[in-house]
Amino acid sequence: MSIKPDVINEDDITEIYQVVMVGECGVGKSAVTMQFLKGFFLEDYEPTVDDRYQKIVNIEGTNVGLEIVDTAGQEAYSAIRDKYLREGDGFVLMYSVADRPSYEKIPELVKQIQKVRDSDRVPCVLVGNKSDLDPDDRISEEEGQELASSFKIPFYEVSAKGAQNVQESYISLIKLIRVQAGSIPRNNSSPSAKASRGMSVIRRQASDTDLEKKKGTAIGRLLAKIRQK
Numbered sequence: 285m286s287i288k289p290d291v292i293n294e295d296d297i298t299e300i301y302q303v304v305m306v307g308e309c310g311v312g313k314s315a316v317t318m319q320f321l322k323g324f325f326l327e328d329y330e331p332t333v334d335d336r337y338q339k340i341v342n343i344e345g346t347n348v349g350l351e352i353v354d355t356a357g358q359e360a361y362s363a364i365r366d367k368y369l370r371e372g373d374g375f376v377l378m379y380s381v382a383d384r385p386s387y388e389k390i391p392e393l394v395k396q397i398q399k400v401r402d403s404d405r406v407p408c409v410l411v412g413n414k415s416d417l418d419p420d421d422r423i424s425e426e427e428g429q430e431l432a433s434s435f436k437i438p439f440y441e442v443s444a445k446g447a448q449n450v451q452e453s454y455i456s457l458i459k460l461i462r463v464q465a466g467s468i469p470r471n472n473s474s475p476s477a478k479a480s481r482g483m484s485v486i487r488r489q490a491s492d493t494d495l496e497k498k499k500g501t502a503i504g505r506l507l508a509k510i511r512q513k
């Protein structure tokens with residue numbers, strides 16, 4: 285991909301989270317990511333290999349560093365996919381409203397996340413992209429909402445093309461991640477999680493377990509720096 289990622293200036297941020305885009309090939313993960321990061325629509329389809337982007341967003345008065353991992357749809361069920369699922373703080377689960385099989389794959393994806401994380405409380409948002417399209421077999425908004433409700437997660441119909449609900453879906457996910465990070469340690473039994481109870485969100489985010497998982501990645505290095513502050 286030709287677009288250069290933004291670089292996070294670690295002095296500006298107090299929290300960092302990694303958001304992972306998942307869903308079948310061609311549903312629009314890269315297009316939605318680009319619309320969010322750069323405000324333009326990616327018209328051409330170029331299958332993703334593994335792209336990572338950084339951005340600072342201000343949420344509820346806090347500067348939050350985001351790393352967005354744009355995965356390849358064709359990586360489904362591979363060991364590589366498992367690695368993303370272990371690392372992510374939150375997930376955008378995407379289907380295309382114009383592609384029923386992509387909608388029908390979502391429950392498997394949720395199961396896979398829950399299995400890899402051994403938890404059913406991983407922050408996720410369900411996103412039905414390409415809401416500007418209206419083919420005969422379009423997934424209705426009600427079907428999307430019903431699926432999201434069955435997993436008790438937020439739902440948005442979005443359009444990368446029309447820039448509809450793109451910001452809203454990321455913001456709702458980040459808010460979920462922040463709530464979860466502040467209230468329930470990811471791993472109740474680990475000594476670092478126990479020690480971090482009652483401390484700030486960022487300390488918990490940068491637990492030994494998290495650092496180990498993110499070792500070698502740009503976000504891992506930033507987490508380590510913030511932890512030293």
Ligand SMILES: Nc1nc2c(ncn2[C@@H]2O[C@H](COP(=O)(O)OP(=O)(O)OP(=O)(O)O)[C@@H](O)[C@H]2O)c(=O)[nH]1
Pocket residue numbers: 307308309310311312313314315316326327328329330331332333355356357358413414415416417442443444445446
């Ligand atoms: N009409 C319409 N087309 C879209 C929208 N979002 C993406 N597309 C198109 O759908 C095609 C696939 O989009 P990508 O973002 O590359 O899909 P992807 O999910 O990243 O695909 P992989 O990287 O292969 O997993 C591209 O031609 C996009 O322009 C949308 O909101 N509306």
Ligand SMILES: [Mg+2]
Pocket residue numbers: 313314315330331332354355356357
């Ligand atoms: Mg892509």
